[in-house]
Amino acid sequence: MSFQTVTKMLLSSFTLNCQLFFITLILSLPLGLLVAFGSMSRVKPVSLLTRFYVYIMRSTPLMLQLAIVYYLPGIVFGPQYNLPKMAAAALAFVLNYAAYFSEIFRGGIQGVPVGQREAGEVLGMTKGQIFFHVTLLQVVKRIVPPIGNEVITLVKDTSLANFIMVKEIIAMAKDFGNRAMIWPLFYAGVFFLVFNGVVTFLLGRMEKKLDYFR
């Protein structure tokens, strides 16, 4: 099989990785913020529940979570309730990454000195004004590096979806391996390198943009 054919096939399966990546990112960031507020809530049941959720998501293997999201509805409610593979994979990733993001958000929000909020309060700002005009950008600046770490990990984690038979790039490359072609597996790594190269570049740009204050 020619290099070109392999490239084409790997690329087409890599679109699945990309889809999972973008869906997860778009949904888990806001969900993570919500979870962060939940875990900081003064309403005890809310904070306990969200913290328990974060504990479960961070303490069990992502692979296992994929399997549970994919197989459990069918086992409990009957086969017609099975999610499509990609939807199950996306859901598991979103739930898992929201938990990690929430902890980063929580750290970022709690890391802003109380004096900032108090300064806003004595100037008669509302809670919303203080969050959006005083706290938020300082939080963003703090969390860009750790969020960036997670985002880069997410790019690679998308290949775990092959555990529930999503034919993403690593699954595709392994297929070539079964036909005694090992180099496509190594070649698949290049796709991740390029993608994460772009991600790293964009993160660097963001950090630089926020460099104007300390």
Place this chain on the structure above:
Amino acid sequence: MAILDVKGIGKRFGATQVLKNISFSLNEGQALAIIGSSGSGKTTLLRCLNFLETPDAGTISVRDQIIFDAADPATQRESEVRQKRLHFGLVFQGFNLFPQYTALENVTLAGRLREKDRGKWPAIEQQGLELLARMGLADRAKHYPYQLSGGQQQRVAIARALALQPDVLCFDEPTSALDPELTGEVLKVIRSLAEQRTTMIIVTHEMAFARDVADQIIFMDGGLIMEQGDARQVIEHPREERTKQFLARYQEN
């Protein structure tokens, strides 16, 4: 006429009673200095006036209108508090400038957020520039806080507190976080505010400054007002034994 009337303020943190039956009044255009050792309740008192702490007892009145009554929860609703706290401005010990905004933006942010009509923003900006100029910072308007010295940051913070034209401007140890070299410039600014008859309450450890700038002095100890009177009198001829001890310790240093 008294612009500020504080009656019977009490505040407890857990088992410790940090403020006990604090009462005083302040006339318009006067400066009041509050002195006392750390933990005497000075800062808590200022924070109560600015609604950063809620007293357990007592009332606070501005221009004969009760703005806080510990016995009346209606005076403690969030939206009401937001309006009423504007009677007071507060300059923090640690400046607490907003790092992502320039000096000018720090001064004008709250005003702009209160003014829905963008047509009035240029006027707010103009006023901000004038305030910075009064602080001797006309050429620092576009600087970010990290580009300014501590003394400059504190002067921006004073301009920010003045921007909303509070009835009473409060200072919480405004020079305690500064190098000795930088305290002078901040004290000079406060002194000039006093000369312009700005109504002020200054919590400070600078005894000579308190004596020269303030009209009245309150000496606090253990959450109580131990002595209260004319500034020069309290510093130079204290009546209470406890005040004498406190001032003697300062003279030693």
